[in-house]
Amino acid sequence: MAADLDPVADELYALPRDEFTAARNAAAKRARQNGDKTLAEQIQALRRPSTAAWLANLLSREHPDEVRALVVDLGDGLRAAQDQLEGEALRRLSQQRHEVVHGLVEQARALARSTGNPPSDAVTRELENTFTAAVNSSTAAEAVAGGRLTSALDPAEAGGLLGTTTTPPPAKQHGDDGPKREERLRRDLEQARSTAADADAARDKAERELTDAESAADDAAATLRELRSHIEAVEQAEHDTRTRARSAEREVDAADRAAREAQRRVLDLERRLDQH
Known part of the structure; x- marks a missing residue:
């Protein structure tokens, strides 16, 4: 890496992963605005x-x-x-x-x-x-x-x-004269720039899609945790309700026994009163 690129790369690769792309693009833009096209291209080539x-x-x-x-x-x-x-x-x-x-x-x-x-x-x-x-x-x-x-x-x-990445220099073409070779190199350069721009755009799109997918996965995981927490709360509520129901059932049984005993006492007293 070029000397000027080192501090930029160190800073970018020290960032949280989801901040890399925006920071890289901003750094490349600053380099272009400062008139350093070579550095801007090197920064833009850094991969997330x-x-x-x-x-x-x-x-x-x-x-x-x-x-x-x-x-x-x-x-x-x-x-x-x-x-x-x-x-x-x-x-x-x-x-x-x-x-x-x-x-x-x-x-x-x-x-x-x-x-x-x-x-x-x-x-x-x-x-x-x-x-x-x-x-x-x-x-x-x-x-x-x-x-x-x-x-x-x-x-x-x-x-x-x-x-x-390092691109090897093109093989020397024998028999080229200066103007034709320069013209061909210019065409190749324009084609290379176009291909690089398309590749950058495709990479940025893929990185955005990856970020979106990871964000969706995180949201799904958070929803799952929330649902699990809700299920646990509902299960606990069901357990508490069933415990109260069993307690109420025992109270009903006890009250029923007391009512029957009271009724037998009433009948017994009524029979004894009739005998007098």
């Missing part, structure tokens, strides 16, 4: 992190020394040791790696819960994959420690590391 990537970034920013010690320093040691071990030693090494990954995942889950967004099972699996990739690969380890992941990492590939 997935939920798992955002949690990994959050952990790296909240506990940078601990994350670097585990995924970079310890990871280097584990990878170096793996080349020299076999059998039982390798199994112990594998267990140690598993413990490191599990500890990182639990820390990230705790951070997620502290923000009011407990991770789903799918996000937890992506975190496991990401930290496993970081322990297995020095490149992935540096990416995790850098706090700018945009998607979960695959232990087999360790891809999706940063929010920017």
